[in-house]
Amino acid sequence: MTESHQVHAVIPFRPVNPKTRLSAVMDQKEREAFARAMLGDVVSVLLEAGCLPCILSTVPFEYPGVRTHIDERELNEALNAYLSLQETPVLVIMSDLPLTTPDAVKRIVSGTADVGIVPGRGGGTNALYIRTPQAYHVDYYGASFCDHVRIAExxxxxxxxxxxxxxxxxxDEKEDLVEILIHGGGRSLSFLRETGLALSLERGRVGIQRSSHE
Incomplete structure (x- = not known):
């Protein structure tokens, strides 16, 4: 697949003080490193799926071999400004999806609809494939899945x-780390293991515990 035929994939990313809801198990430095690990997993999957990734960052940021577009505005403003300049299909995919697979990416970009929507848990939107970016706009936060359906309609x-x-x-949450430890691989899983985070049984459910580094 030549670059001209690759699907452009934009990955919104916040390098500084991300994932604050993980503060119970990670300090800021660790959260920033973990966010970069998850981003690395997403980038690797996109490349394997034949996409051309671009990181949409809030501050100057470099990732080897990947173009970065800097926009300090809020997510919706930054993404909509980016989409308004694109003349070919765009995949918008979040940076905190370390379990994403090449097959899943290929499935969404091979769809025939004008817009492909991957819902997240709790009414969010984890990925959007937009065939005509200038005819669409995003509206994240809250029940964004419902909003993105309405925008398409x-x-x-x-x-x-x-x-x-x-x-x-x-x-996003401490409990979400369980899924990486069970199903994950790559940079994100390695980071959690190196940090000492492991599975634990809590009241009949699988949870997270942290071991010492001695």
Whole structure:
């Protein structure tokens, strides 16, 4: 697949003080390193799936071999400004989806609808494939899945909901780390293991515990 035929994939990324809801198990330095590990897993999957990734960062940031676009504005403003400049299909995929697989990416970008939507848990949106970016806009936060369906309908665009366990698993809370330790691989799993985070049984459910580094 030549670069001109590759699907452009934009990955919103916050390098500084990300994932604050993981503060109970990671300090800021660790959260920043973990966010970079998850980003690395997403980038690797996109490249394997034949996409051309671009990191949309809030501050100057470099990732080897990947273009970075800097925009200090809020997520919606930054993404919509980016989409307004694109003339070919764009995949918007979050950086905290370390379980995403090449097959899942290929599935969403091979759809025939104008917009492909991968819902996250709790009403969020983890990925959007937009065939005509200038005819669409995003509205993240809150029940963004419902918003993105409505935006497609209002614009007269067809849409398809993509059901993918791995791509729908975003990592925000301590409990979410369980999924990486069970199903994950790559940089994210290695980071958790190096940090001493492991599975534990808590009241009949699988949880997270941290061991010492001695």
């Amino acid at each position: 209002d614009a007269g665009l067809s849409y398809e909901v993509i059901d993918s366990f791995f791509m729908s698993t975003d990592i």
